[in-house]
Amino acid sequence: MRADRSLLRVLVAFALLAAVGFALPDWAAFLLTLALAKGLVVLGLLVLWRTGLVSFGQALFYGTGGYAVGMLGLYLGVSDIVLLTVVATVLAAAVAALVGLLLARYRDIFFAMLSLAFSMILYGILVKTEALGSTDGFNVIQPTFFGYAPEGATMRLCIYLWTALLVVLAAFGVQRYLTSTMGNLAAAIRDNEIRVEYLGVSVVRVVWVKVIIAGALAGAGGAITAFAVGHVDPDAMTYWTVSGEFVFVTILSGTGNVIAPFVGALLFELIRSFAIQYSPYTWQMVLGTSLLLIILFLPNGLWSLVTRLGKQE
Amino acid sequence: MLTLVAILVDGLVYSSWLFIVAVGLTLIFGVMKILNVAHGSLYAFGAYTAATLIGVYFDAGWPPLGSFALLLVAAVVVGLVLGLVLERGLLRFMYGRDEVIIVLVTYAVFLILEDVILLVWGTSPYFAFQPYSLLDNTSIGVLSFANYDLAMIGFAVVLGAGLWWAIQRTRWGKLLLAVIHDREMAQAMGINVTLVFTITFILGAMLGALGGAVTAPEISVAPGIGVEVIVVAFAVVVIGGMGSIPGAAIGALIVGLIRAAAVHLLPQVELFVIYGVMTLVLAFRPQGLFSRAEARKI
Numbered sequence: 001m002r003a004d005r006s007l008l009r010v011l012v013a014f015a016l017l018a019a020v021g022f023a024l025p026d027w028a029a030f031l032l033t034l035a036l037a038k039g040l041v042v043l044g045l046l047v048l049w050r051t052g053l054v055s056f057g058q059a060l061f062y063g064t065g066g067y068a069v070g071m072l073g074l075y076l077g078v079s080d081i082v083l084l085t086v087v088a089t090v091l092a093a094a095v096a097a098l099v100g101l102l103l104a105r106y107r108d109i110f111f112a113m114l115s116l117a118f119s120m121i122l123y124g125i126l127v128k129t130e131a132l133g134s135t136d137g138f139n140v141i142q143p144t145f146f147g148y149a150p151e152g153a154t155m156r157l158c159i160y161l162w163t164a165l166l167v168v169l170a171a172f173g174v175q176r177y178l179t180s181t182m183g184n185l186a187a188a189i190r191d192n193e194i195r196v197e198y199l200g201v202s203v204v205r206v207v208w209v210k211v212i213i214a215g216a217l218a219g220a221g222g223a224i225t226a227f228a229v230g231h232v233d234p235d236a237m238t239y240w241t242v243s244g245e246f247v248f249v250t251i252l253s254g255t256g257n258v259i260a261p262f263v264g265a266l267l268f269e270l271i272r273s274f275a276i277q278y279s280p281y282t283w284q285m286v287l288g289t290s291l292l293l294i295i296l297f298l299p300n301g302l303w304s305l306v307t308r309l310g311k312q313e
Numbered sequence: 314m315l316t317l318v319a320i321l322v323d324g325l326v327y328s329s330w331l332f333i334v335a336v337g338l339t340l341i342f343g344v345m346k347i348l349n350v351a352h353g354s355l356y357a358f359g360a361y362t363a364a365t366l367i368g369v370y371f372d373a374g375w376p377p378l379g380s381f382a383l384l385l386v387a388a389v390v391v392g393l394v395l396g397l398v399l400e401r402g403l404l405r406f407m408y409g410r411d412e413v414i415i416v417l418v419t420y421a422v423f424l425i426l427e428d429v430i431l432l433v434w435g436t437s438p439y440f441a442f443q444p445y446s447l448l449d450n451t452s453i454g455v456l457s458f459a460n461y462d463l464a465m466i467g468f469a470v471v472l473g474a475g476l477w478w479a480i481q482r483t484r485w486g487k488l489l490l491a492v493i494h495d496r497e498m499a500q501a502m503g504i505n506v507t508l509v510f511t512i513t514f515i516l517g518a519m520l521g522a523l524g525g526a527v528t529a530p531e532i533s534v535a536p537g538i539g540v541e542v543i544v545v546a547f548a549v550v551v552i553g554g555m556g557s558i559p560g561a562a563i564g565a566l567i568v569g570l571i572r573a574a575a576v577h578l579l580p581q582v583e584l585f586v587i588y589g590v591m592t593l594v595l596a597f598r599p600q601g602l603f604s605r606a607e608a609r610k611i
Contacts, residue, residue, distance in 0.1 A: 054413045102596055109348055109412055113551050114595050117588040120544055124585025240544055244420060251417060281431045288424030292403075295418055 017164035035269040039262035040221035044214030052190035057115030061092040061215040063238030065222030073141025081143040092219020100211035126234040137233025254301020326462040328569025329469030335549040337520030343556025344513040350419040353539030354426035359522030363387035363529040364439035384526040392519025400514040438535035445530035554601025
C-alpha cells in the first residue's frame with residue numbers, strides 16, 4: 001500500500017517539474033537545471049548537517065562527477081546521458097567511500113578542514129594536468145538520450161527533464177533514508193555519540209554511509225552541471241569557493257525538509273543571475289550579508305518560514 | 314648541490330612568508346576558538362593599503378628607506394580598524410554559538426570584504442615594487458636571491474621570537490595563556506576576558522594585514538589574492554596544531570620546505586603537496602603536531 005502511494009507521489013512530482021520545464025522559456029529552464037543540480041549537492045549536505053557535520057570540500061565529489069562525464073566523453077566517446085550520470089555518480093560515491101574511511105573519524109571543524117584538504121588535492125591535480133586543459137578545462141561531449149541526439153533548445157529541455165527525474169528520485173530516496181533507523185540516528189549522533197555507541201551502533205560506520213550518500217549526490221550534481229554548461233574547469237568545479245557556495249545554500253535553505261535544498265538553490269541562482277547582471281561588484285556582498293542575516297535571524301534557514309506558516313494556520 | 318641550496322633558501326623564504334601569514338590565524342583560534350576565514354581578506358586589505366601608501370609615498374619623493382616603516386603602518390592601521398569593527402560590531406554577538414556557525418559567520422565577512430575591496434580599489438592591479446628593488450640581490454654561486462626575500466626570513470624569526478617572548482614572559486601574555494587554558498576559570502579569577510578577546514582579535518587582524526603588507530612589494534596586488542591565502546594558511550595552522558604558535562612555525566617550515574622541494578624536483582605536484590601533507594598529518598594526529606588532544610566528553 002505504502003509503496004504504491006510513494007510511487008504515485010514520485011510520478012506527480014515529476015509531472016509537475018516536467019510541466020514547469022515545458023512552460024518556461026529556454027533560459028529559465030537552463031537556470032532551473034543548474035539550480036536543481038546544485039540542490040542535489042545541497043541535499044547531500046543536508047544529510048551531513050543533520051548529523052552535525054559540515055563539509056567544506058563537497059566540490060571534491062562535485063568535481064569528480066563533472067570530470068568523470070567530461071573524460072568518459074573525451075576518451076571513450078560515451079555520450080549516453082543515463083550511462084554517464086550513473087558512472088559519474090558511482091565514481092563520486094567510490095571516492096567518497098575512500099576518503100570517508102578517514103573523514104568519518106572526525107567531527108566539527110576537523111571534518112570541515114579535512115574535507116577541504118581533500119578537495120584541494122583534486123584541485124591541485126587538475127590544475128597541473130595539461131591533458132585535461134589545466135586551468136582552462138575542456139568542453140564536454142553533447143549528451144544523447146538512448147541514441148536520440150537533439151540540438152539547441154530541445155537538448156536543454158531533455159537535460160532538464162532528466163535532471164527533474166533524478167531530483168525527484170533523489171529527494172524521495174533521501175526522505176526514505178532520513179526516516180529509516182540509520183537516518184534517525186543522525187540527531188542522536190549529533191547530540192551524543194557515545195550514548196549511540198552504547199546502543200550498539202557503530203557511529204563511524206553510520207557517518208561513513210552518510211559521507212558516501214552526500215558524495216554520490218554531489219557527483220550526480222556535478223555530472224548534470226557538466227551536461228548543462230557543456231564545459232568543466234577546475235575553478236568552477238573543484239575550488240574551495242565552490243564548496244563554500246554549497247554550504248551557503250545549505251544555510252540559506254535550512255535542513256528541515258528534503259525539498260528545501262532545491263527551493264534554496266533556485267533562489268540562490270535567481271539572485272545570482274540578477275545580481276551579476278545589475279551590480280557585478282556587489283554580488284558577494286549581497287551573499288555575505290544575507291548569510292549573516294540568516295544566521296542571526298533565521299538560524300533554521302528559509303524553510304523555517306514555511307513551517308512557521310504551517311503552524312499558524 | 315646547487316639544487317639543494319636553492320631548495321633550502323627558497324623553502325626558508327616561503328616558510329617565513331607562511332609563518333607571517335598564518336600566525337595571526339593560529340593566535341585567534343588559540344584564544345577565541347574562532348577559525349577566521351576572513352583572515353584572507355585582512356591579508357588582502359593589508360596588501361592594498363600598503364601598495365596605495367607606498368605609491369603615494371614615492372610620488373611625494375620622500376626618503377625611500379622610510380617605505381619599510383610604511384608597510385608596518387599599513388598593517389597596524391588596517392588591523393586596528395577592521396579588527397575593532399569586526400570583533401566589537403559582529404563577532405562578540407556570536408560567542409557561545411557552534412564553532413562551525415562562527416566559521417560561517419567569518420565566511421560571510423570574507424565574502425563582504427572581497428567586494429568592499431573591489432569597491433574601494435577597483436579591479437586593476439596595484440604595484441608597490443619600490444621597496445623590493447631598493448634592496449639588491451645576493452648571489453650564491455650562480456644562484457641569485459632577492460635581499461627582500463632574505464630579509465623576510467629575518468623578519469619572520471624576529472616576529473616569532475617577539476610573539477613567544479610577549480606570551481611567555483610578559484604579564485599580558487600570562488593572562489592570555491590563562492584564557493587559552495580555561496576561559497571560564499580565567500573569568501572567575503577576575504581576568505577581563507572580553508578585553509582579552511578584543512585585543513587578541515585586533516592583534517590577529519594586524520598580523521594578517523602585516524602578511525599582506527610585506528607581500529605587496531613582491532606581487533601585483535590584484536583582486537582574489539586573499540582567496541588563495543586562506544587555504545594555505547589553514548593548512549599550515551592545521552599541520553602545526555590549531556592555536557599553537559610554535560606549531561605554526563613548524564607547520565610553516567614543513568610546508569615551505571616540501572613545497573620548495575616539489576617546485577625544484579617535481580613541479581607537477583607543487584599545488585597539492587601542501588594538502589597531501591595536511592591530510593597525512595590529520596590522519597595520524599588529528600589535533601595537529603603541537604596541540605594537546607582533548608578528552609572525550611560523555
